[in-house]
Structure formats: structure tokens, C-alpha cells
Amino acid sequence: MKTIPLILMGCGGVGSHLLQHIVSCRSLHSLQGLLLRVVGVGDSKSLMVVDDLLNKGLDDNFLLELCRLKHAGESISKLADSGHCHVFAHPESQGKIVEIASQLGKKSGLAFVDCTASSGTVSVLKQVVDMGCCVVMANKKPLTSTMEDYENLMKYPRRIRHESTVGAGLPVIASLNRIISSGDPVHRIVGSLSGTLGYVMSEVEDGKPLSQVVRAAKSLGYTEPDPRDDLGGMDVARKALILARILGRRINMDSIQVESLYPKEMGPDVMTVDDFLGRGLLLLDNDIQERVEKAASNGNVLRYVCVIEGPRCKVGVQELPKNSALGRLRGSDNVLEVYTRCYSDQPLVIQGAGAGNDTTAAGVLADIVDIQDLFP
């Protein structure tokens, strides 16, 4: 039986789904000769580590109990007296992780799984990689920091996986890496990588006012609590940066041209969320409606996309042919079109749900299973 010892940081949301997937896949993985041994789990307050680090994992009932706690909005430290683990509070826990990595790294190997949304994990990630461990990330932040951080982290690319940072569980990065390693040059990537903006653009295409569409999206739970976090395009820009860096572009966030769907005068430091949803959005309706109509008169539609081509990487509204994979997109699916030598006239297209804790966690789990050959 091949064993992957793992530590999970960030056990709410995606992390909680991951733990449930790990438990429910026990017999499937066992048939494949694989055992995922969860030796540590952390949230924003504390880290719990199994007492017998070399031989045991936190047991499945404990993991499921922990998921129930997180779901109820509680801290995992409530489970401190369960008997078979040690609890470390932050910031002490970061040192503990590095200590575990140095203990297990070369011997049994260790997968450090980052399901947080924090930029504070970069330093631990680099240290555990240097100690011979593997890293699997759903967290975009460590990959969108400085180029220096990125290159330090990616020094051993086979040991770093992060499929779920772009398009959730969609096989976007795995597919792109296959194309790159086969020497097929990528000429152009165009992607709709925000379910929220995908939904918004296809609704305004049907003639609905932007203000109405955004309010509906918010009440459907499609947007962040402050919809400007979606409309500003920074989340798409982070995904674009990750893809561009995979293609070998040595660029930072500030090299990406980002078009915001709202002007600075309606930013969070000027207007409250309620004001923006109330009167702010109304002021944007006409402009977007005119652009939709202009595009339609050219037989095109508007999509909020990232475009990576040559040294250029930009994120914003584009007029695209109605009759392309992106043009036909409806609702909240993500789509990526990749143009290469092999896919020149018609692109390689990958499409499907690109958000959601379940899907994102599935992508993380597939990454963990995929690094098994690096373990003894």
C-alpha cells in the first residue's frame, strides 16, 4: 500500500469538502493501493497533529466531526481533548509544520495541502518544498505574489500541483501542462474564468439591465458579499496571471491590464455596498447596454475574459463571435480556449462548472492522487 501523509491547512469550505471526499474515497483508493493518511489539520486559529506522526492518521470519525464543527462556524480547537492529537496555536503552528516536514519529507514524504485563502502561507510552502515535500494548493495567493516568490515555490515543479486555482476542478492546468511538455507552442489563451461574470454577461446579452442582473446574482449567492469584488476583475486577473506564468511569462499582477466593470468613483472606499447596489449600478446600465447593442450589430457578443497572447495578458470585456465556444457560453460555466500549433483553426476547449466547494475539493483530491509516484 502506497501511503501519502498529508497536512491540510484551511479546513472550512473547500478544505472541509476535501476531508469528506478523502473519507468517502477510502475504499476506492484502497483498491488502487493508495492510503491518504491525514496527519494534521489546521484552521485560522490552530493546528491539530496526530500523536503518532510516523504511523497513524487522524481517524475518520474525528475528521468528519471536525467538518461538522467548521460547518457550524466553530474552531477546530474544540476537539482538542479527543485524545489522539496535539494542538498548536498560531503562530507556533507554522514552526510545527516545518518541523513535521523535516521529519517526514525525505522519509515517508509529505503533502502539504493549502486550502486557505491567505497570502501568509508562502513562507511555509517554500520551506516544506525545500525539505522534499509536495504541495497541493487551492489557494491562489502564493502563486500570484512576486515573481521571486513564484520561482522559489516552483523550483521543483513536479512536486507542486494547483489545478483548483483556475476553473476549480476543471482540468485546465493539467491539460495546459500536457500541451507544454509535448512541445506544442501555445499561441493564445482566451478564457471566461469567473462564473459570476459569465452569468452577468450572458444575462445583459438578453437585454436585462446590468443593475438588475447584478442584484439578482447577489441574491442567488453567485457573487461575493460585495459584488464589486467580482465586478472589479481582480479574481480573473489572478487566474490569468497563474496561467501566464505556467506559459513561462515572467510577469506580475501589475503587468496585467485589468478592466473594472465599475469606475473608481464607485469603489469600496467611496461608496457603501448598499449605495453601490442602489444608485451606483443604475449609472452603469446605459453604457453596458450600448456596448451590448454595438457588439450585436457586428454579430458579436460581449464576454468578460482573460486573453493571453505573446507577452500580452489582459482581462476585461471583449467582443467575441457569437458562434465560438465563448460566444455560446450561457450561465455560470467556465470556458477556456487554447490555440496552439495542434489546435490552430479550432481551439482546444475545456468547459464546465468552474466554482463550488465540492468541485474545487475534487480537483485538489485528484492532484493529491496524481503525485503518488513521488512517494516511496
Add this chain to the structure above:
Amino acid sequence: MKTIPLILMGCGGVGSHLLQHIVSCRSLHSLQGLLLRVVGVGDSKSLMVVDDLLNKGLDDNFLLELCRLKHAGESISKLADSGHCHVFAHPESQGKIVEIASQLGKKSGLAFVDCTASSGTVSVLKQVVDMGCCVVMANKKPLTSTMEDYENLMKYPRRIRHESTVGAGLPVIASLNRIISSGDPVHRIVGSLSGTLGYVMSEVEDGKPLSQVVRAAKSLGYTEPDPRDDLGGMDVARKALILARILGRRINMDSIQVESLYPKEMGPDVMTVDDFLGRGLLLLDNDIQERVEKAASNGNVLRYVCVIEGPRCKVGVQELPKNSALGRLRGSDNVLEVYTRCYSDQPLVIQGAGAGNDTTAAGVLADIVDIQDLFP
């Protein structure tokens, strides 16, 4: 530098493109710390093996010269006196491959790459796998033989890759394996996996007679020399069987319901190719036209697809919604729709060119690079 020693069987067509890709990717792979050392190359007549098996590879100029020979329709044995290799004729060569596998298998590892279209490689493939070697296949035959052969071959699934057996280089199998290993249950697969039949069905949808479309496809080089090899659906059935077996279905070719686009009375043992193209096809025009019109009256289109759902696996013409990825398909692209728990309302869609030596070879090369962690 990580080294993958490899033997390639079948060095015309796909194999020839693979050798060219390997040579042109030298510096790219070197940057990634990877060296592909081609220790042997075989065609249907002979096998050439580098003299210093443990340390050297056939040199790049030799490999390119060999590609030129194959392109000109010649046998590689013409290069026998090049100095740094030994030549073995069939059937002696099979024993030689097994000997090399036993020499290199446990020590440096060996990737055995099958780019033939032969069912005769099954026995060698099984032997080299048992000796600890890896296998990469573009050849569908060994995977569509008996269930016993299949299970013997797939005993060590991590060491067997065959992306290019379905949809050429499209990341179909890699994506499916990711879904499976994340425990996301696959409910349904619908795919258009023949560029030829994709082209034919979208042309008859436009009202063109089947006879005219098939003749055009043949003159464009889209079909096999005898177009019945495409129209009979067996090639699609083989791909469907490969996908079904990946999903864990223990079935054989004869469990697949295959609809042929021509009746038995027009089979190759009754009618010549010319007769079929001349008068045979004309007799089929009305029926397909009626079916196209009936589908259109339901708002649907006809597609020649494989459907895998529950224990059922069938291949043939289906009425599908015009407004689905498959319904919108035009030309010769392949499309796969995968419905799972995570992709339930809208499927995961993978689409792009699914044929051609260049693309197929790129898929094989990506597989080779992807098994690198299994090498010392």
C-alpha cells in the same frame, strides 16, 4: 538529469512525428531536467537497438534520417550500417525487446512506446510491464482485446498511459482519470469521437445527400481508403470500449451495440469500394435524409456518438439537442461530454481536433513526460 530510456515500436506516421517531437523538444525537456534516451526503434520489419544500451541513445541525426526514410515509404533496416546500433529482424526482435526490458526495467526503467496499429504487441506489452517497465500506447488494439488481456496489461495502472487512443492528443483520458480518482461518480459519457463521422453528420444536417458528403470526405482525405471502415462505427466502438473499461465496466467489444451507417448487403465481402461509392451510397441517401428531417422537426440534430451510461455502452446515430456541445459541433472536431456529481446539470466538455499524426504524437509525448516520476 532524469533520464527515460525508451523503445518505440511503429515509427511511421504517429511514431515518426513522435521522434521529430522528441528531437525538437530536447532543449525544452533539458530545462525541465529531463532526457528522453531513445534506445530502440522498430518498424514492421526490424528493430534497431543502440549498441551501448546502458549509457547511450540513438543520436538525433540518425532518428531524423529514419523519419525521412519512413516518410519515403522505406524500411528502417536501410540504416543498418550506420555504426552505432544493432539490427534485429522479426520475430527475433520481440525476444530482444523483452531482453532489454529485463536488463533496464528495474535498474534505469524503460518506457515501451507502442505506436503500431497491431494486435500482435499484446504479449510483449504484458511481459515488459511485468518486468517493471512503463508502457505508452497510441495503439488501441491491445486495450480492446479480451478482458483478460486488458486486466493483465493494466495490473499496474500507473505505469500504463494511452491518452492518444481516444481523441488523439485531447486530454480525455487524463481528465477522466482525475475525475475517477477524486471519487466523483461518472453518470454518463456522450462523445463524438470520429472526426470523419462528425464531419459527415454535420454536412448531412445542412441538407447535403450522404453519398455526396462521403465522396467529398474521401477526396479530402478524411476517410480510410475504404470509407466503410469509418461508416461501420467499429473505430468509435473501440474508443468507447476503452472509455468504458476506464470507468470500471468489465465488458468486451461484443457487449457494445454498434450501429453501422451501411447495411450488411453493402459490406466489403459483397461490394467493392468503387461499387459502394458509386451505387451503394445512393441507396442510403433517402433514409438518412428522413432521419435528419425528423430530428430537425423535434428541434434536434443527428450525431454519431458513443453513449456510456450505467452498464450500457452503445455507438450509433442519436438525436441530440441542437443547443448542446455535441449538437453545436461542426466539422471534424471531437467532443466529449462527461456528466458526474460535480458536472450534473451542465457536463464537463472537452473539445478539439481528435485526429492527425502531429496531435496524436503530442499526446504520446505528454504521456511519456508524465511518467517521469516512476524513473529513478
